[in-house]
Amino acid sequence: MSEINVKFGDIQRSVPAPATVIDALKALDRDALKGSIAAKVNGQEVDLNAELTATDEVLSIEAITADSRDGLEVLRHSTAHLLAAAVLELFPGTKLGVGPALMEDPRYGFYYDVIAPRQLTEADLPVIEKKMREMAKRDLRYRRDVVDKSAILEMFEGRDEPLKCELIDEKVDGTASVYYIDGSPFVDFCLGPHVQHTGKLKAFKLLALSGAYWKGDAERDQMQRIYGTAFASQEQLDAWLKQREEAEKRDHRKLGRELDLFSIQEEYGQGLILWHPKGGIVRMEMERLLREELERRGYSFVFTPHIAKRELWVTSGHEGNYADSMYAPTSIEDEEYRLKPMNCPFHIGIYKASPKSYRDLPQRYSEMGTVYRAELSGTLHGLMRVRGFSVDDAHLFVRPDQVHAEVADCLDFAIKVFETYGFDKVKFELSVRGAAENKGYLGADEDWAAAEDQLASALKERGISYERIEGEAAFYGPKIDIKIEDAIGRVWQLGTIQLDFNLPERFELEYTGDDNLKHRPFMIHRALFGSIERFFGVLIEHYAGAFPLWLAPVQVTVLPITDRINDYADQVAAELRNAGFRVESNTRSDKIGAKIRDAQMQKIPYMLILGDQELENGQVAVRERKQGDIGAMSLAEFKEMISKQKAERSL
RNA sequence: GCCCAAGUAGCUCAGGGGUAGAGCGCAUCCUUGGUAAGGAUGAGGUCGCGGGUUCAAAUCCCGCCUUGGGCUCCA
Numbered sequence: 001m002s003e004i005n006v007k008f009g010d011i012q013r014s015v016p017a018p019a020t021v022i023d024a025l026k027a028l029d030r031d032a033l034k035g036s037i038a039a040k041v042n043g044q045e046v047d048l049n050a051e052l053t054a055t056d057e058v059l060s061i062e063a064i065t066a067d068s069r070d071g072l073e074v075l076r077h078s079t080a081h082l083l084a085a086a087v088l089e090l091f092p093g094t095k096l097g098v099g100p101a102l103m104e105d106p107r108y109g110f111y112y113d114v115i116a117p118r119q120l121t122e123a124d125l126p127v128i129e130k131k132m133r134e135m136a137k138r139d140l141r142y143r144r145d146v147v148d149k150s151a152i153l154e155m156f157e158g159r160d161e162p163l164k165c166e167l168i169d170e171k172v173d174g175t176a177s178v179y180y181i182d183g184s185p186f187v188d189f190c191l192g193p194h195v196q197h198t199g200k201l202k203a204f205k206l207l208a209l210s211g212a213y214w215k216g217d218a219e220r221d222q223m224q225r226i227y228g229t230a231f232a233s234q235e236q237l238d239a240w241l242k243q244r245e246e247a248e249k250r251d252h253r254k255l256g257r258e259l260d261l262f263s264i265q266e267e268y269g270q271g272l273i274l275w276h277p278k279g280g281i282v283r284m285e286m287e288r289l290l291r292e293e294l295e296r297r298g299y300s301f302v303f304t305p306h307i308a309k310r311e312l313w314v315t316s317g318h319e320g321n322y323a324d325s326m327y328a329p330t331s332i333e334d335e336e337y338r339l340k341p342m343n344c345p346f347h348i349g350i351y352k353a354s355p356k357s358y359r360d361l362p363q364r365y366s367e368m369g370t371v372y373r374a375e376l377s378g379t380l381h382g383l384m385r386v387r388g389f390s391v392d393d394a395h396l397f398v399r400p401d402q403v404h405a406e407v408a409d410c411l412d413f414a415i416k417v418f419e420t421y422g423f424d425k426v427k428f429e430l431s432v433r434g435a436a437e438n439k440g441y442l443g444a445d446e447d448w449a450a451a452e453d454q455l456a457s458a459l460k461e462r463g464i465s466y467e468r469i470e471g472e473a474a475f476y477g478p479k480i481d482i483k484i485e486d487a488i489g490r491v492w493q494l495g496t497i498q499l500d501f502n503l504p505e506r507f508e509l510e511y512t513g514d515d516n517l518k519h520r521p522f523m524i525h526r527a528l529f530g531s532i533e534r535f536f537g538v539l540i541e542h543y544a545g546a547f548p549l550w551l552a553p554v555q556v557t558v559l560p561i562t563d564r565i566n567d568y569a570d571q572v573a574a575e576l577r578n579a580g581f582r583v584e585s586n587t588r589s590d591k592i593g594a595k596i597r598d599a600q601m602q603k604i605p606y607m608l609i610l611g612d613q614e615l616e617n618g619q620v621a622v623r624e625r626k627q628g629d630i631g632a633m634s635l636a637e638f639k640e641m642i643s644k645q646k647a648e649r650s651l
Numbered sequence: 652g653c654c655c656a657a658g659u660a661g662c663u664c665a666g667g668g669g670u671a672g673a674g675c676g677c678a679u680c681c682u683u684g685g686u687a688a689g690g691a692u693g694a695g696g697u698c699g700c701g702g703g704u705u706c707a708a709a710u711c712c713c714g715c716c717u718u719g720g721g722c723u724c725c726a
Contacts, residue, residue, distance in 0.1 A: 257662075
């Protein structure tokens with residue numbers, strides 16, 4: 001066949017064989033090549049210089065442009081290869097792992113895992129980046145080849161790349177696609193596509209160096225991971241860097257110090273939070289909101305100790321499955337005790353304290369339960385990952401026919417709370433048992449199926465979009481997880497709603513049914529904030545420290561212009577305090593500009609500026625932290641305005 | 652826990668083999684000024700901890716601790 005039929009949108013042409021994608025695109029549309037870095041042929045991504053194979057059918061060709069998502073992925077993936085090539089040039093003998101583009105992670109655009117002949121340090125990054133730029137300028141070609149499995153294995157064995165060989169052995173069946181960057185020592189086992197040559201890569205930057213385990217397995221070799229990002233243009237890269245800088249200003253650790261909310265001090269221990277008075281106020285308000293909802297929804301309040309006998313943790317299974325995360329036992333009069341990592345066994349104790357009838361269910365026990373977990377030091381992170389924290393925990397003991405309604409109410413509860421805080425990017429995940437391996441999962445298949453069904457239908461009824469995740473369920477039952485992003489896009493788990501078939505079994509929980517027989521209740525573990533520390537961290541970043549009035553540690557600050565006004569200022573402050581507001585008055589001998597600046601930096605919602613005029617008219621001049629001066633009004637009017645905001649918890 | 656980096660005043664940071672610096676904050680005094688920084692003076696530091704090298708270490712070397720970015724793990 002000497003002709004190949006191709007189409008591009010509505011246009012259809014024939015090009016003489018042999019032809020590459022470029023030839024076809026040129027023939028089809030003179031502009032199509034502009035901005036393209038790769039293409040799709042019948043939906044399959046290929047390089048621009050890929051040969052077209054002539055068939056009877058018409059090949060549908062689409063251009064992948066640098067500014068599309070697919071294009072960006074090609075760009076980033078190609079840049080990862082350029083990175084590896086530069087490392088190989090600078091450090092001959094470097095072994096390569098994998099180097100994908102990252103499209104979902106807002107922090108980075110790509111990485112490459114390497115084992116260099118010596119440990120790389122951050123000081124090497126600028127050197128490697130410089131080499132990449134040099135190589136980019138030389139327009140080195142990305143060249144694809146297809147070879148037999150034996151040939152590719154031989155090639156990588158020859159290069160002494162055992163990890164690559166392992167990967168190839170697992171993934172290749174028959175033939176494999178390899179990529180070269182001509183004029184560099186780089187070869188990789190890769191499907192592509194890539195840009196035509198390194199000159200297409202213009203806007204990239206290396207960002208970080210870290211350790212990473214081969215295949216994510218802590219037992220395997222530790223490699224060094226070099227992170228970077230790439231964009232279609234320098235402007236986009238600059239904008240991204242600027243935005244990242246802005247996001248870093250919202251870091252809860254930085255704001256926590258500046259706003260005097262909390263601290264973590266070396267002398268007290270890693271991952272242990274000291275809540276300062278201003279953080280304490282926010283926490284009280286968070287708990288107040290919760291308590292109101294808990295009461296409304298028929299929960300009861302319980303309180304339980306921080307330690308329990310070791311045998312209890314054997315019964316609960318924590319000694320078997322969770323001991324690594326628990327603090328070591330401590331002995332009292334020959335009896336061993338352990339600090340609690342979870343609250344569940346205690347709530348079970350309360351349930352078991354007296355026999356239950358089906359009429360008593362559901363029982364809903366809630367508690368701000370403080371737990372301690374011996375997390376690895378490298379995982380600790382401000383308020384987000386700590387070793388001692390309080391969970392807004394609740395355990396619901398329910399009959400099988402009540403599961404659905406209770407889960408639904410938990411979801412409503414969660415939605416209500418998240419709406420109040422103004423979170424819009426909440427993610428729900430339904431974690432279910434993996435289809436493939438049944439290992440470790442407790443309970444009968446029909447229980448799992450029914451439970452998943454209950455969770456899924458509750459989500460659907462609420463119109464909540466969620467992601468179903470296989471194999472992420474707890475070993476004792478499926479769950480719904482609630483997740484949210486921090487300022488720089490890291491995702492943190494907050495709430496969780498989990499069904500549990502296991503603990504009721506282990507603790508032999510029962511209730512008497514209407515048939516006068518013993519039945520086993522289901523247990524629902526649920527937390528909405530997850531950890532109040534983590535939730536606080538997320539809140540700080542969400543508001544960038546500017547808490548809405550109802551949460552703000554200081555709601556109003558009174559700023560007299562001269563010392564003459566100090567008495568009036570104290571009087572105004574006292575009146576607001578009596579009305580239940582958190583007020584400060586700044587009677588220092590600073591100029592009004594300095595007092596305002598201070599208040600702005602403390603992100604106090606309202607400033608009352610008082611001078612001779614206000615004293616004379618019995619008014620207050622109101623400045624709102626975002627709008628600025630909103631004019632003078634009577635104190636009564638101001639009080640009414642903020643009372644309304646407080647009552648409505650407005651944002 | 653593992654890889655890389657960093658720890659100097661309350662905070663942000665400069666300096667660097669020969670007895671410690673700035674700005675902000677804090678204290679006192681002067682100033683009483685209408686919507687994001689008025690002025691002066693002063694108090695604050697075993698330069699993370701321990702060891703080594705050296706006549707001399709905050710500075711160089713080693714170990715540890717803590718923090719930061721990741722990996723694994725997880726609320």
